[in-house]
Amino acid sequence: MSFPCFTDPERFYKSVGPLAKGCFAVSLVLFAVGFYMGFFVTPIDYRQGNSYRIIFMHIPAAWMSLFIYVMMALYTVWGLVTRSKMAPAFAVAMAPTGALMGFIALFTGSMWGRPTWGTYWVWDARLTSMLILFFLYLGYIALHEAIDDYRKADRAAAVIAIVGALNVPVIYFSVRWWNTLHQGASITTRGTSMETTMFYTVLIMVAALWIYCTGAVLERTRTEVLRRCRREPWARAVALQGDR
Template identity: 50%
Template sequence: MTSPGRAAARAPEGWLRFAAPQQFYPLAGRLAPWFAALAALLTIVGLYIGFFLAPTDFQQGEVYRVIFIHVPAAWMSMLIYLVMAFWSAVGLVMNTRLSFIMSQALAPTGAMFCFVALWTGALWGKPTWGAYWVWDARLTSQLLLLFLYFGFIALTRAIEDPRRADRAGAVLALVGAVNVPIIYFSVQWWNTLHQGASVSLTKAPSMASIMLAGMLVMALAAWMYSIAVALWRVRALILERERHTEWVGEVLEAEARTAGGVR
């Protein structure tokens, strides 16, 4: 009969075993290329639909095509922050190192999408509103989201103790998540220049089906890209965090031998 002490020392079984960085590291390496390939394929399809198949808008002309980049980027900037907050909450409650690493791996990609959303929105706003920037409720709250991303990245990098950095970043991610619904509902709560949502769960989309298809494909491409990049970044963070462990030394030796064999 197995003693209680030995039973407690057993490694988790099933999917729970991937909560350990040592187990998740090879899985992330296997999955990342597949998500990257899907991202590339979907991007090609989405851009082809948006720039070649979708008709010209009768009001805005050709300039509206920026939505095939702007809208998916804006969606992803909000969604990634919510996922960061989720992993931060899991890390605080379950005290799992990998959860904090996942949150930190997502932050640079979320910041990139937030910047792209603001930049493409400015390009769209000039011919539409006559100005690159206005202190509109949605634009201002979106800019605040970018600062939250920068603040999260800076905070987790500035604190030398990884445990303290993890918890400080997690608290900031959870507090900053309040800004996401403000961004989404700002056009309903306040009188803003920004147009309302073109896609809603409660009513039919206010655009042609081919336009909607292109935008959704591009959104899916952005999601696949985010997963691929996050998985690669997680691997790098795991190696950095676990660099003093025996298993990381074995991984680096194996990779060095593989690289030497390829040469």
């Protein structure tokens, strides 16, 4: 099965705009529901009090940062193997959104760490490997922007995307491999140790961030496609019309 709008730059640019806007609208609704449940429905934690509520942003952001990096690496490999025009555009578009998720995860984790550990930052294996992931995102973006020819930039930045993917399992398994301050996973394939309303609130916020990131990546990909195809007649016509 083929999806022309996701393989042809012109079709993608002209057809995906409404989908991106729809994603933003749905994510806004889910964010509102998630924040309401997180602050007014879920109970106070008997150990951490109200400070635990930051997990409703911290956990989804951390998950999305890891997921986006894996997808960025996969699209990079796909582009190198198939010479696809769209694959590297997707990879480039994912990096800023993934970096944003990484920053949110690190920031909220620090805010959570202060009342829990008594400090904003420790050189814990999970925190340090997550910081490395954030720097990998920034390195990918900086290297790609430093090279004018986007084809050469794609190949150069591919090294960071592919090699950096090795850090993802390190982040995930760090709390098992080393004695760390960071607590283990509250949600696993075997179930969850979280209270029911807390668990569902986390899932709602995961869905909200997932859909938001989808819309953000689609919109950034449209911009990247227009930049790469700026010499083609359809792209010039779009630029002249100011049609976004």
